[in-house]
Amino acid sequence: MTPEEQPIKPSPPVEIASGPPSRALDPVLAALDPDRARPAHVMESKALKLSFGAKTILDDIEMRFTRGTITALIGPTGSGKSTFLRTLNRMNDKVVGFSHQGDVTLDNQSIWEPNQDLLTLRRRVGMLFQRPNPFPMSIGDNVVAGVKAHRIAKGKQLDVVAERRLREVGLWDAVKDRLGDSPFRLSGGQQQLLCLARALAVGPEVLLLDEPTSALDPISTEMVEGLVRELTPALTIIIVTHNLGQARRVSDGTMFFYDGKLIEHGTTSQMFDDPRCEQTQNYVTGRMG
Amino acid sequence: MVAAPLPRTRHRRAFDILFRLGTYVALLLVIGPAAWILIGVVARAVPHWQWKVLTTPTHGTSGGLENAIIGTLVLMAGVFIIAGTIGVFAGIHLAELARPRRNGKESGGLLRTASDVLSGFPSIVLGYVGYVALVVGLHWGFSLLPALIILSIMVIPYIAKSTESALRQVPTGYREGAEALGMSTGYSLRKVVLKSALPGIVTGLLLALAIACGETAPLIYTAGWTDAVPNLQLTGSHGFAYLTYPIFTFYNQPGQQAHDLAYDAALILVVIVLILLVTSRIIVARTQRHADR
Numbered sequence: 001m002t003p004e005e006q007p008i009k010p011s012p013p014v015e016i017a018s019g020p021p022s023r024a025l026d027p028v029l030a031a032l033d034p035d036r037a038r039p040a041h042v043m044e045s046k047a048l049k050l051s052f053g054a055k056t057i058l059d060d061i062e063m064r065f066t067r068g069t070i071t072a073l074i075g076p077t078g079s080g081k082s083t084f085l086r087t088l089n090r091m092n093d094k095v096v097g098f099s100h101q102g103d104v105t106l107d108n109q110s111i112w113e114p115n116q117d118l119l120t121l122r123r124r125v126g127m128l129f130q131r132p133n134p135f136p137m138s139i140g141d142n143v144v145a146g147v148k149a150h151r152i153a154k155g156k157q158l159d160v161v162a163e164r165r166l167r168e169v170g171l172w173d174a175v176k177d178r179l180g181d182s183p184f185r186l187s188g189g190q191q192q193l194l195c196l197a198r199a200l201a202v203g204p205e206v207l208l209l210d211e212p213t214s215a216l217d218p219i220s221t222e223m224v225e226g227l228v229r230e231l232t233p234a235l236t237i238i239i240v241t242h243n244l245g246q247a248r249r250v251s252d253g254t255m256f257f258y259d260g261k262l263i264e265h266g267t268t269s270q271m272f273d274d275p276r277c278e279q280t281q282n283y284v285t286g287r288m289g
Numbered sequence: 290m291v292a293a294p295l296p297r298t299r300h301r302r303a304f305d306i307l308f309r310l311g312t313y314v315a316l317l318l319v320i321g322p323a324a325w326i327l328i329g330v331v332a333r334a335v336p337h338w339q340w341k342v343l344t345t346p347t348h349g350t351s352g353g354l355e356n357a358i359i360g361t362l363v364l365m366a367g368v369f370i371i372a373g374t375i376g377v378f379a380g381i382h383l384a385e386l387a388r389p390r391r392n393g394k395e396s397g398g399l400l401r402t403a404s405d406v407l408s409g410f411p412s413i414v415l416g417y418v419g420y421v422a423l424v425v426g427l428h429w430g431f432s433l434l435p436a437l438i439i440l441s442i443m444v445i446p447y448i449a450k451s452t453e454s455a456l457r458q459v460p461t462g463y464r465e466g467a468e469a470l471g472m473s474t475g476y477s478l479r480k481v482v483l484k485s486a487l488p489g490i491v492t493g494l495l496l497a498l499a500i501a502c503g504e505t506a507p508l509i510y511t512a513g514w515t516d517a518v519p520n521l522q523l524t525g526s527h528g529f530a531y532l533t534y535p536i537f538t539f540y541n542q543p544g545q546q547a548h549d550l551a552y553d554a555a556l557i558l559v560v561i562v563l564i565l566l567v568t569s570r571i572i573v574a575r576t577q578r579h580a581d582r
């Protein structure tokens with residue numbers, strides 16, 4: 001029985017489709033799974049309330065992200081979905097007036113715990129931005145920029161890492177003869193793939209995508225979407241998107257934000273075909289933007 | 290059918306032409322004096338130019354300018370090291386490390402105020418302070434160290450300010466990208482941010498060096514003058530030669546030789562500044578091969 005066929009008689013909070021199906025069903029595979037000792041929920045948000053100064057941006061967000069799944073964050077502009085995403089790797093900490101209540105955990109450990117190393121956290125929880133942001137260095141150096149920073153590899157190994165990651169994102173053939181060139185001569189889509197390769201190179205467990213295709217053309221968008229699907233179940237992916245079609249195509253689970261609140265979450269098919277809340281219904285059918 | 294022109298179209302066109310004219314006039318007003326000075330210096334220095342000026346020290350108001358050239362180069366190197374280091378670090382502090390306060394006010398208030406106050410001082414005042422405090426007060430005499438200190442104090446605000454504004458113009462995407470990869474602030478600053486801010490920082494340093502080598506007032510009070518070729522003795526050397534002194538002093542002396550030397554010194558200064566310019570362009574071009582511009 002695949003997750004899609006599971007009868008959903010929801011009583012909140014619902015679980016998003018639980019990981020790769022084989023693991024849940026086959027006891028032999030489950031025993032071989034190197035992740036078996038780790039919590040099934042790689043990240044959790046527990047009653048998270050977040051404010052900038054006196055303004056409350058997020059209120060009471062309760063969510064669990066299952067390892068190896070893709071979760072889409074949808075909602076109108078200003079609903080707090082991007083802020084939520086950026087909180088997961090603590091990109092908001094330095095915003096003036098930032099304060100939070102509740103907690104976010106990575107493998108059951110709070111991301112704000114004093115012995116949680118911020119740099120390691122960000123290595124484990126990578127991020128891809130709306131606009132491609134390659135660094136002002138050569139294409140090859142861009143891919144291994146994070147690898148060098150974390151001293152994961154050095155010398156000749158760096159070339160191997162660069163080639164592997166560029167192959168992984170399907171950019172190798174296009175750039176193999178000009179690794180020393182400026183990345184800004186690549187097309188927007190290629191730049192975004194380069195940034196994806198750079199993010200993957202440090203070996204993250206969770207990848208946060210903040211509208212990764214909104215600045216790209218349709219063909220590049222399709223490539224990025226295809227890659228995102230291939231990256232699971234090795235990675236857990238959380239993607240903010242304004243493109244409902246994209247949410248539907250790539251994600252296992254969907255969260256709907258409105259006005260700083262998590263209105264509803266569930267499997268993507270349930271959220272789009274049979275939403276429980278009227279606001280969700282209005283949004284996914286396009287009656288509300 | 291051609292659409293009838295909208296009312297006021299003529300006005301707009303006239304305004305457009307006036308605006309363009311204005312910018313051309315401004316351009317001429319900038320290029321004109323620069324060219325005039327350049328041509329004037331070259332035309333007066335080249336006819337009597339002798340290469341031995343470069344290798345003979347001054348003797349009274351005749352001889353060559355070896356002592357002054359070496360002195361100016363030493364001063365520039367010293368200012369580059371002292372003021373460059375302090376100024377760039379101050380700029381980095383203002384732009385990157387001084388966090389905005391909770392109430393949203395600008396950060397680094399004390400450093401910024403100190404820097405602004407310093408840049409507001411007339412250079413002759415700084416020179417006199419150097420004379421009273423260092424040359425006389427500390428018994429250092431007219432020598433290299435007091436001159437270096439005063440010149441550095443004078444140009445540090447420029448360097449700090451240009452470094453700060455160069456850093457503030459670095460696209461947020463670079464910083465965010467570096468942050469999201471788990472680079473520490475210092476690492477991303479060194480490997481990503483500074484690289485993109487380099488043209489601005491180099492331009493600031495260049496301006497500072499140009500100011501330093503063209504400055505006269507503070508040097509008269511701190512370096513004095515001597516015919517001797519400078520050595521690197523920091524204090525107590527009874528005078529230190531530099532190129533602006535002959536320009537300023539010899540021009541008022543009787544005798545063709547003195548006038549010639551004044552123009553030679555001016556020409557050499559112009560050449561030094563040109564070399565500075567070209568060098569900075571080359572540095573910028575080499576480091577910006579991968580830039581987003």
